[in-house]
Amino acid sequence: MTADLSSKDTAYTEVFLPPHNDTTYFTLPIGLQMFHLLSHERGTGGESQLVNGIAAAHVLKQKDADAFDVLCKTKLMAHASGNEGVMLEPVSAFSVFNVDPITDRLVSVRWNPADRTFVLPGDHSTHAEDVEKWYDAAEKYQNILNDRTNRSTFYEFKLQPGRPVMFDNWKLMHGRSSFTGSRKMCGGYIDHDYFMSTCRALGFKHQNGQL
Numbered sequence: 001m002t003a004d005l006s007s008k009d010t011a012y013t014e015v016f017l018p019p020h021n022d023t024t025y026f027t028l029p030i031g032l033q034m035f036h037l038l039s040h041e042r043g044t045g046g047e048s049q050l051v052n053g054i055a056a057a058h059v060l061k062q063k064d065a066d067a068f069d070v071l072c073k074t075k076l077m078a079h080a081s082g083n084e085g086v087m088l089e090p091v092s093a094f095s096v097f098n099v100d101p102i103t104d105r106l107v108s109v110r111w112n113p114a115d116r117t118f119v120l121p122g123d124h125s126t127h128a129e130d131v132e133k134w135y136d137a138a139e140k141y142q143n144i145l146n147d148r149t150n151r152s153t154f155y156e157f158k159l160q161p162g163r164p165v166m167f168d169n170w171k172l173m174h175g176r177s178s179f180t181g182s183r184k185m186c187g188g189y190i191d192h193d194y195f196m197s198t199c200r201a202l203g204f205k206h207q208n209g210q211l
Ligand SMILES: [Fe+2]
Pocket: 011, 020, 021, 022, 174
């Protein structure tokens, strides 16, 4: 990636990118994401931000359980278009917070205002007040995401050539400050289920004993 708009996507610019999850326009967003800064010449800026969307959701739940509930239940669409021959949409609408109905665990977050469509699912039961409630809840969540003082949700750093960063796109959002000069990046995606499969096959255990 360079800031040349070779792909019609804000990732190919030098503008500030607010923290977001990638590929919310896929039916199943990608799992792991990697970034590797190859070079940054004749310029400044471009600091990276990682924001823990799951931890921020728990903050919202504590502050305003109704707002949390709205983001669990209201479903909406996303899309990616603007490049010739590409018009991606998920197979159905999804909520921002994906909660496991059996364990009640918050499994993933889908948050990308740039790819979100303004159309809520037309099931004829969505009323104007539901739309307002969603935007109210979304604003509260965004305010938590923007809180740079919360060390359990917000982390900022600068990528260095030779030191890639990899993270869980279902859990963490990523963003980037604006920059000047010439920056070359590369990166990649790994499917979440294949990653978890490898973890299980290798006997990997998380600190709390769960995968
Ligand atoms: Fe992104």
